[in-house]
Each structure stands twice: as C-alpha cells, then as structure tokens.
Amino acid sequence: GENVEQHPSTLSVQEGDSAVIKCTYSDSASNYFPWYKQELGKGPQLIIDIRSNVGEKKDQRIAVTLNKTAKHFSLHITETQPEDSAVYFCAFPAGGGNKLTFGTGTQLKVEL
Amino acid sequence: DAGVIQSPRHEVTEMGQEVTLRCKPISGHNSLFWYRQTMMRGLELLIYFNNNVPIDDSGMPEDRFSAKMPNASFSTLKIQPSEPRDSAVYFCASSPLRRGANTEAFFGQGTRLTVV
Numbered sequence: 001g002e003n004v005e006q007h008p009s010t011l012s013v014q015e016g017d018s019a020v021i022k023c024t025y026s027d028s029a030s031n032y033f034p035w036y037k038q039e040l041g042k043g044p045q046l047i048i049d050i051r052s053n054v055g056e057k058k059d060q061r062i063a064v065t066l067n068k069t070a071k072h073f074s075l076h077i078t079e080t081q082p083e084d085s086a087v088y089f090c091a092f093p094a095g096g097g098n099k100l101t102f103g104t105g106t107q108l109k110v111e112l
Numbered sequence: 113d114a115g116v117i118q119s120p121r122h123e124v125t126e127m128g129q130e131v132t133l134r135c136k137p138i139s140g141h142n143s144l145f146w147y148r149q150t151m152m153r154g155l156e157l158l159i160y161f162n163n164n165v166p167i168d169d170s171g172m173p174e175d176r177f178s179a180k181m182p183n184a185s186f187s188t189l190k191i192q193p194s195e196p197r198d199s200a201v202y203f204c205a206s207s208p209l210r211r212g213a214n215t216e217a218f219f220g221q222g223t224r225l226t227v228v
Binding site: 031032034041042043044045046049089093098099100101102103104105 | 214
C-alpha cells in the first residue's frame with residue numbers, strides 16, 4: 001500500500017540554525033504534499049503545502065521543496081526560534097480521494 | 113468559526129465499557145476524518161466521510177469500533193467494548209471537498225482516551 005517515510009525522527013538545533021526534514025513517498029500519482037506542525041496538547045496544524053506543478057514554495061522562514069523524480073519532499077525552517085519546537089508531520093493523499101496519510105513525525109527541539 | 117470541536121477532551125473508562133467520542137466539524141466543510149494517535153503507530157486514519165457518507169473505513173481496527181455522521185454538523189466514534197489497547201488520542205478533522213484537488217484538513221484538539 002501507499003506509505004511515506006520521514007526522517008529524522010528527532011532533530012535538535014541551536015536557535016538561529018536551519019532545520020531540514022525529509023519525506024519519501026511511494027505513490028507516484030500523489031500531487032499534494034502538506035506539512036503539519038503539532039504542539040503539545042494540540043491537534044496538527046497545516047503550516048505549508050505544495051502541489052506537484054511547482055518545485056518549491058516559500059512562506060517567510062518556512063519552505064518546502066519537491067522532487068517528483070526521486071519521490072521526496074522536504075521542509076526547511078531557517079533562523080529557527082524556540083517556538084518552532086514541536087512535532088512536524090509530512091502527509092500525502094494516499095489511494096486517491098480526500099484522505100491523507102501522515103509520516104511518522106519529527107520531534108524538533110530548538111535550543112537557546 | 114470556533115474550529116473543529118471535540119468532546120470530551122479527556123475520558124477515563126474501565127475496560128469493557130462503551131465510549132462515545134463526539135465531533136462538530138467546521139461549518140461548510142463536507143469531509144470529516146477520524147484519526148487515532150499513539151506513540152507506537154503515529155497518526156492513523158480510522159474512517160472518513162464525504163457529505164455524511166462513509167467513504168473509507170479500512171482503518172477501523174475491528175468491529176468494536178463504529179462511526180456515524182447523522183448530519184453535516186455532527187459525528188460520533190464509538191468503541192464497545194473498550195480495551196486498554198484502545199488508549200490513545202483520537203482526533204477529528206474536517207476539510208472542504210474540492211473536486212479534483214486536495215485541501216487542508218483542520219484538526220480538533222483531540223480526545224485523550226485512557227482505558228484502565
């Protein structure tokens with residue numbers, strides 16, 4: 001079945017450094033690639049998404065890149081701040097329809 | 113809009129008891145999803161509805177789990193009888209349904225279920 005691999009599972013960076021999280025997917029028909037952020041005690045929240053007709057999308061300190069040939073997409077956070085500490089999930093539409101399959105999550109910790 | 117509303121926020125119940133989780137999606141959204149989150153298995157899709165109709169329930173673990181959506185503004189997830197391994201955080205999410213395009217899923221705050 002369709003699946004997505006997410007790496008790393010944990011990531012610790014110093015404040016101001018960059019963080020990169022990568023996901024690899026199997027379904028070549030996928031055309032929508034969102035990233036979600038989950039803070040403690042809350043539900044996941046969309047932070048950025050990309051569709052397969054573009055290779056990169058940027059929103060202030062956050063960017064997502066897509067490589068359809070290699071079937072992977074990455075989240076880039078620049079100038080990290082303590083409030084960026086959270087769990088980040090990639091997702092993609094598996095098997096058609098409106099449903100999303102989520103990656104295993106990356107616990108990001110930004111240290112002062 | 114207040115977002116997706118789930119109740120209760122926390123539920124502690126004894127093994128064998130029936131548990132009902134409730135969800136109110138965002139008004140105007142016609143897709144509704146139930147997810148379960150655990151440390152071992154991450155975020156798993158249990159079932160989803162389009163226009164109140166169940167589309168895919170392949171993620172429902174077993175017959176003890178059932179979900180309903182009697183109208184566009186309410187859904188329930190029921191576990192009967194509950195078991196300790198059902199302990200998890202259950203999320204409800206909703207999204208607008210756009211023909212030929214995926215859209216953002218908005219999540220509720222979740223219900224933390226503990227079965228003792």
